[in-house]
Amino acid sequence: MTNEINNNLMILEAEKERAELRLKEQIKSIRNALDNLEYKLNNNYSLYDSDGLQGNGVCLDVYLNKLVVYKEAVKRFKSHLDCNKKGSE
Structure with a gap:
């Protein structure tokens, strides 16, 4: 039983790490998109719908929720x- 729990724990820890990496990547992606948008605004460049976050906020929430769940x-x-x-001692 303990072996199975250890295996499940290892899987959960790996999934937690993967969710954390994806969350960090998503944050970088959003930061880059915002920096590019701000640059275009400050330099009076043409703006397009594609200059927005385009669903990155949704992805951020997904990875954040996964990370919270896996940590718990x-x-x-x-x-x-x-x-x-403690019970087996």
Whole structure:
């Protein structure tokens, strides 16, 4: 049973790390889009609909929610493992 929990914990931790990386990438993408938009505005360049965030905010929320869920799941799995260790001592 503990082996299965350890395996699930490792999977959750890997998914948490992947969600965190994607969130960081999304933040960089949004920051770049905003910088480009600001540059165009400041230099009186033509603006287009495609200069906006185009769904990046939605993606940001998705990765943020995944990260929050995975962090909580990892915390609960670790707590469960600690309880099992204490109970078997």
